[in-house]
Amino acid sequence: MPDIEALAAKLFNDISGLPEERMRLALLCKTLSTLAPFDAARLLDTIYNKDIEDKSASIVRSLMVDDEAVHSQIGDGAYNSIYLAALRGGLTRISRLFTEFEPHKKGVSGYDEEEFIKMEHLTLGERRALSKSQLKKNIDMLLSDPDPIVIGNLLGNPRITEREILKIASKRPNSGRILKLIALHPKWSKRYEVAKAVALNPYTLPRISIALIEKMLTQDLSAISEDGTIHPEVRESAKDLLLDRKKKGKIH
Structure with a gap:
């Protein structure tokens, strides 16, 4: 079983050296897709449990807002596997990030x-x-x-x-x-x-x-x-x- 804290530290160090968001996203997705699904879920859980003011963790959290980009880069198989692994492992905070709920209300913007x-x-x-x-x-x-x-x-x-x-x-x-x-x-x-x-x-x-x-x-x-x-x-x-x-x- 990999040392998740060490993986998180390496990811933070590598991401902080990248100047562009697309490069950071690519590195994050590559890291997640090369891990076993539950290890990927554990890595995200470790990151999300860092202090709210942790700058490196905040970078990763910001990258995870773009679910379509994450999904596209890691692929359907890995995306769904991480979701299921997080769900089965009781990592609710992470499993929610891989859900596709519809908005509470639907509509279109428009002029008054x-x-x-x-x-x-x-x-x-x-x-x-x-x-x-x-x-x-x-x-x-x-x-x-x-x-x-x-x-x-x-x-x-x-x-x-x-x-x-x-x-x-x-x-x-x-x-x-x-x-x-x-x-x-x-x-x-x-x-x-x-x-x-x-x-x-x-x-x-x-x-x-x-x-x-x-x-x-x-x-x-x-x-x-x-x-x-x-x-x-x-x-x-x-x-x-x-x-x-x-x-x-x-x-x-």
């Missing part, structure tokens, strides 16, 4: 009536072009756009602020695809309030919310655990994290 009146005369192509504009009035008009490409352009627009990103992330109803774009964005996903808004949105895929709440403050976890609008698995995950922190005497 007043906004729609302003936008109904524009074609999709025109809206996509406007989303690259640096005029604030154009950005404001497009915050509720249902098209992921429009929102993707807005996320990368140098004139957009966190305040506007929070409007997109908090909007209900919303699109799971759009919320995932925010959750995986290299800049905005690192903003605590943005990550919290995505995690709290019932239209977010539960798997993404479960990964995001790992870095939530205790008071926010407590609110999530009691929020009836959020998927039950996300609430249970928040309760488990609160219990774990209580046992460790960690208050954040």
Whole structure:
């Protein structure tokens, strides 16, 4: 049986030396896929049990938010085997990361009536072009756009602020695809309030919310655990994290 702590230490050391997220993800997935399924689950469990402020562990947790990328790189067989191994081994915190629950609520993002009146005369192509504009009035008009490409352009627009990103992330109803774009964005996903808004949105895929709440403050976890609008698995995950922190005497 491999020394999991030593494996984690080596992974942290190797990942910290890589400059790009795609390279870090590739290394993580290669490491997981070369291990026996239960050892891979144990490695992840060891990483997730590190202190919330552990920078190396935080890098790995951030990589695990992108379930599609992880799934694609390690393949169906390894992905499903790690899930089953974690489930059978009682590593609930890890098995939840390999689930595919539907959002607690389904819908699409869209314009409010007043906004729609302003936008109904524009074609999709025109809206996509406007989303690259640096005029604030154009950005404001497009915050509720249902098209992921429009929102993707807005996320990368140098004139957009966190305040506007929070409007997109908090909007209900919303699109799971759009919320995932925010959750995986290299800049905005690192903003605590943005990550919290995505995690709290019932239209977010539960798997993404479960990964995001790992870095939530205790008071926010407590609110999530009691929020009836959020998927039950996300609430249970928040309760488990609160219990774990209580046992460790960690208050954040």
